[in-house]
Amino acid sequence: MARKLVVCIQNITEDQKRSIESAALDRGWTAEFYDVKEEAAAAAKNAEVVFADSPRYAMDNPGLKWICSPSAGVNHFTSREYFLESGVMLTNSSGAYGVSIAEHVIMAAISMLRCQPEYQADVASHVWKRGYTIGCLKDARVTLLGTGDIGRETAKRLRGFEPARILGVNTRGQEESGVFDQVVGVDRLMDVLPETDILVMSLPATASTYHIMDSDKLALLPDGAVIINVGRGNCIDQEALVEELKAGRLRAALDVFEKEPIPADSELWDCPNLMITPHVAGDMFLPYTVQKIVDQFLEDFKRYNEGKSLLRRVDLDRGY
Numbered sequence: 001m002a003r004k005l006v007v008c009i010q011n012i013t014e015d016q017k018r019s020i021e022s023a024a025l026d027r028g029w030t031a032e033f034y035d036v037k038e039e040a041a042a043a044a045k046n047a048e049v050v051f052a053d054s055p056r057y058a059m060d061n062p063g064l065k066w067i068c069s070p071s072a073g074v075n076h077f078t079s080r081e082y083f084l085e086s087g088v089m090l091t092n093s094s095g096a097y098g099v100s101i102a103e104h105v106i107m108a109a110i111s112m113l114r115c116q117p118e119y120q121a122d123v124a125s126h127v128w129k130r131g132y133t134i135g136c137l138k139d140a141r142v143t144l145l146g147t148g149d150i151g152r153e154t155a156k157r158l159r160g161f162e163p164a165r166i167l168g169v170n171t172r173g174q175e176e177s178g179v180f181d182q183v184v185g186v187d188r189l190m191d192v193l194p195e196t197d198i199l200v201m202s203l204p205a206t207a208s209t210y211h212i213m214d215s216d217k218l219a220l221l222p223d224g225a226v227i228i229n230v231g232r233g234n235c236i237d238q239e240a241l242v243e244e245l246k247a248g249r250l251r252a253a254l255d256v257f258e259k260e261p262i263p264a265d266s267e268l269w270d271c272p273n274l275m276i277t278p279h280v281a282g283d284m285f286l287p288y289t290v291q292k293i294v295d296q297f298l299e300d301f302k303r304y305n306e307g308k309s310l311l312r313r314v315d316l317d318r319g320y
Contacts, residue, residue: 002030005301008040008052009070009293010284016294020051023298027305049304051297055083064088066304068312070284070293072097072149073232075205078319091300091312094320096292097282098153101230104281105154105200108253109137112226117275135224137161141195145169145212146202146231147183154200155179167192171208186212193220198228205232206319215240218250226251230281233257238268245273255281 005024007017017033024031032047034040037054044050044057044064051068055077058064066089069077074092077083083090111117113135122129140163144151147168155166156179165181169192173185184192189212193199199221203209213227214237221227229236233256244250253275260279262268268276284290300310314320 002028003049004047005029005031005049006034006040006044006047006052006057007031007050008034008037009290011290012294013287013290016291019294019298020301023301049301055080058083058086058088066091066310068297068300069093070096070297072282073204073320074314075232075319078314078316084316089310090314090316091310092314092320093293093296094312095149096289096296098149100283100286100289101150101202101281102153102157104255104277105150105228105230106157108228108255108275108277109198109200109226112228112251112253112275113137113140135197135226137163137198139164140197141165141167142198142200143167143169143192143196144180144200144202145189146200147175147177147180148202150202150230151200152177152179154202163198167196190217190220193217194222196221196225198226201227201229201231201235203231203235204320205234209235211235211237213237213241215243218244221250223249224251226253228253230255233260242267242271245271248273253277255279 007020021031032043034043040052041056045061046063048063049066050057050064053069053071057067059082068091070093072092072094074090077090115132115134118132137158138161142158142163144155144166147170151168158166168175168180168183169186169189170183171186173183175183203212212235218240227250238258241252245252251273255277256279268274296312300312303310
């Protein structure tokens with residue numbers, strides 16, 4: 001009996017399906033493709049490998065060996081006890097979203113620095129108003145909290161705007177890519193925040209990143225600093241940030257939130273100095289992103305069949 005692969009991926013093309021099917025057939029597998037998650041979950045009951053984004057595929061499936069998530073963040077897997085105890089290998093698609101999210105960061109930074117939310121509000125009210133204080137990426141002190149794929153791609157694009165410096169912060173305090181002016185350890189975060197005009201956050205949701213930007217650290221940022229969060233919402237103490245935004249001391253562009261969707265009665269909707277996007281910085285809109293996700297899966301699928309370690313296997317204890 002052929003080994004079974006189940007695929008349920010948003011925006012996948014027919015050519016990409018054929019690439020996956022060909023790779024499966026060449027190795028004696030069958031590949032089944034689904035658009036509806038419920039149908040895929042039912043089909044996954046006797047699958048060995050699943051390429052889809054939900055821990056539900058690990059339920060009631062003793063034959064499942066590996067789930068490849070098309071997402072980069074996998075806290076929806078690691079927070080579920082039944083998945084952690086399943087023994088199923090989990091890989092993610094880290095490395096596929098950096099280009100899209102980096103462009104979002106540049107858009108958000110320029111929009112906030114050049115007061116686009118204020119101008120949009122004025123236009124909606126048919127008001128012609130000038131005199132807002134405009135900021136600039138040139139000579140700005142940029143700190144990237146997170147130096148993975150997103151941080152690296154963002155740093156590369158920031159370089160052309162000639163900021164004063166591009167500083168990376170990570171757990172190791174090591175520079176490996178050459179795209180940052182300097183990288184320091186997270187233990188130095190409180191030292192660098194007072195010298196940060198733009199803080200870009202691209203952290204995963206883990207125990208160590210929960211509210212890493214709390215009220216004390218937010219207070220260290222200089223007046224007028226801009227925070228851009230494209231990682232996970234719970235990395236910022238949202239209530240503390242709102243107080244800073246209301247006071248007019250800080251500005252923020254948030255793509256992720258502690259609770260999503262944002263509740264209709266949340267004060268975030270009317271919070272000043274805040275630009276909101278509904279968790280769309282990455283997603284799977286760009287054809288480049290989808291192709292990268294498929295290519296990465298095929299690379300690990302080849303290694304899986306050769307008995308080699310998977311390149312993007314998630315450490316369930318660390319959460320990424």
